[in-house]
Amino acid sequence: MVVALVIAALVLGSLLFHWLSPWWMTPLASNWGSIDNALIITMWICAVAFIALNLFMAWLIWRYRHRPGNRAHYEPENSRLERRLTFWTAIGIAGMLAPGLIAWNQYVTVPADAAVVEANGEQWRWSFRLPGRDGVLGTAEPARITSDNAFGLNPKDPYGRDDLIVDTAELHLPVNRPVKMVLRSKDVLHDFYVPEFRAKMDLVPGIVTYLWLTPTQTGTYDILCAELCGAGHHQMRGTVVVEDEASYRKWLSEQMTFGQMAAESRGGGGTRLARADADPSKGVGR
Structure with a gap:
């Protein structure tokens, strides 16, 4: 129970640190807004994964904590769950890679009049x-x-x-x-x-x-x-x-x-x- 509360507090503390932190990106002074966009998209995807996974883990620790008379159900494999995890992980990785690849393509293509x-x-x-x-x-x-x-x-x-x-x-x-x-x-x-x-x-x-x-x-x-x-x-x-x-x-x-x-x-x-x-x-x- 204590571990679940510590994990939930970690998530809350991380969110407060992000919202209240004075350290953030400097004002943009060039054409590279696409780099900022790629960074912000990556941050949001990681933030959603961080919050969802940690709160889910805290809920599991609380929901399936040891109680007298309860026995754990042993399930070594769950193909349906694995397919879902693989699908959403692939979506998240693609969402992080795509903006960066677009920005990189622009980054290495120097204008002829530069x-x-x-x-x-x-x-x-x-x-x-x-x-x-x-x-x-x-x-x-x-x-x-x-x-x-x-x-x-x-x-x-x-x-x-x-x-x-x-x-x-x-x-x-x-x-x-x-x-x-x-x-x-x-x-x-x-x-x-x-x-x-x-x-x-x-x-x-x-x-x-x-x-x-x-x-x-x-x-x-x-x-x-x-x-x-x-x-x-x-x-x-x-x-x-x-x-x-x-x-x-x-x-x-x-x-x-x-x-x-x-x-x-x-x-x-x-x-x-x-x-x-x-x-x-x-x-x-x-």
């Missing part, structure tokens, strides 16, 4: 790279990473000379424009995650991963690493600023290109490269 931004993770900081006027990111590889070439860009690739290097943890994005985030890691597993965007993806050393999203609300949001990546994992934070097109263009104009950074690092020997980046007639920004 802008490209590369996010680079390392212990324990973020940095970013955006294409220049040619709209194409230059090639890069880990073997080329040096103190003067943090992204490992190929200096002979003309498409990389006008790439914008954002060597800080603050990224700006235009509102209501789709963007494909290309993700690379220099050392260990990281995970690019902005809670308000819902979208997240692991950064795997040696592999280029990606996600895409469309920011729908202007504002400043935290970039988190959602993968335990070492002792400084908790401080691996960044900022993404979603703003109007004019403000975004102004921010872009303030960023340095790879060619300009290379010119500065080489001193006077890099002047020609810097001028080529500034002058589209030189054939660099195709």
Whole structure:
């Protein structure tokens, strides 16, 4: 009898914790409402199963508790009950899987007009790279990473000379424009995650991963690493600023290109490269 009351109290306490809890999803600031929908549907299905099964178990414990003179009926198999359990379990699993599969299909299908931004993770900081006027990111590889070439860009690739290097943890994005985030890691597993965007993806050393999203609300949001990546994992934070097109263009104009950074690092020997980046007639920004 006591066990039945404890189980019933557990169900009631869980419901009260859910209704009264201050911890809930952050306001949505991207196009990924389908991810929220999949999560909410999964939660409701699990909630119904949790409540029904636990209350049923509590009722069974109370209804068939030991009483003098009562003998239990031994029934090792009940095919009718097993068919019902199998059917309703399959319905519940399908109900949880279907919304997630629909959202995943959208998640891996990047719009053709999406802008490209590369996010680079390392212990324990973020940095970013955006294409220049040619709209194409230059090639890069880990073997080329040096103190003067943090992204490992190929200096002979003309498409990389006008790439914008954002060597800080603050990224700006235009509102209501789709963007494909290309993700690379220099050392260990990281995970690019902005809670308000819902979208997240692991950064795997040696592999280029990606996600895409469309920011729908202007504002400043935290970039988190959602993968335990070492002792400084908790401080691996960044900022993404979603703003109007004019403000975004102004921010872009303030960023340095790879060619300009290379010119500065080489001193006077890099002047020609810097001028080529500034002058589209030189054939660099195709």
